[in-house]
Amino acid sequence: MPKHISQINLLKEFFVNNPKRDIAHPEVVDWATKEYSIRTGKVFRDPDRGVRLLAQKGFLIKVKKGVYKYDPDYVHDRHLEDFTPTQKKEILHRDGYRCVMCGRGVKDGVELHVDHIKPKDLGGKATISNGQVLCATHNFRKKNYKQTETGKKMFIRLYETAKSIGDTQTMNFTAQILKVFEENDVNGHIEWKK
Numbered sequence: 001m002p003k004h005i006s007q008i009n010l011l012k013e014f015f016v017n018n019p020k021r022d023i024a025h026p027e028v029v030d031w032a033t034k035e036y037s038i039r040t041g042k043v044f045r046d047p048d049r050g051v052r053l054l055a056q057k058g059f060l061i062k063v064k065k066g067v068y069k070y071d072p073d074y075v076h077d078r079h080l081e082d083f084t085p086t087q088k089k090e091i092l093h094r095d096g097y098r099c100v101m102c103g104r105g106v107k108d109g110v111e112l113h114v115d116h117i118k119p120k121d122l123g124g125k126a127t128i129s130n131g132q133v134l135c136a137t138h139n140f141r142k143k144n145y146k147q148t149e150t151g152k153k154m155f156i157r158l159y160e161t162a163k164s165i166g167d168t169q170t171m172n173f174t175a176q177i178l179k180v181f182e183e184n185d186v187n188g189h190i191e192w193k194k
């Protein structure tokens with residue numbers, strides 16, 4: 001009879017035995033796949049998904065794309081990284097009870113959230129300076145469309161480089177794209193100085 005073993009626990013076992021080390025996907029995936037087969041005689045499908053789940057749950061720190069780390073101190077502290085009601089109040093007060101991206105507040109009919117600027121799963125702390133007020137829309141957008149920020153920053157850099165060397169064609173091209181960001185109110189918090 002193959003021993004019953006949970007796939008998630010197997011992944012946890014690997015990380016717990018390799019604490020405080022940056023681990024790329026292939027290392028843990030290869031080990032878990034082989035180990036699961038040895039212990040159960042079955043195939044471990046999609047261990048990547050399990051690793052991502054552990055990061056979402058706060059068991060692992062996502063160091064960068066495809067690289068994760070287990071830090072026992074961090075896991076222990078993580079629940080402390082939620083803002084306390086007092087901190088939330090202070091952040092709301094500091095930001096004027098408005099979303100820092102669109103400026104809308106409760107009287108405009110939007111729900112406000114206190115967001116970790118650097119997310120908890122990237123090691124962000126519950127400090128006043130790491131907090132910001134976002135409306136539900138911008139909070140969702142931040143979580144799900146972070147890449148638009150990278151895009152806007154890239155076009156700003158491109159625009160500035162083109163400007164510095166007097167490349168008007170590239171300046172016009174990037175200015176048009178940045179205008180689209182502004183017209184659609186995407187990433188308004190990233191300032192573009194024309």
Ligand SMILES: [Zn+2]
Nearest residue numbers: 099102135138
């Ligand atoms: Zn907003």
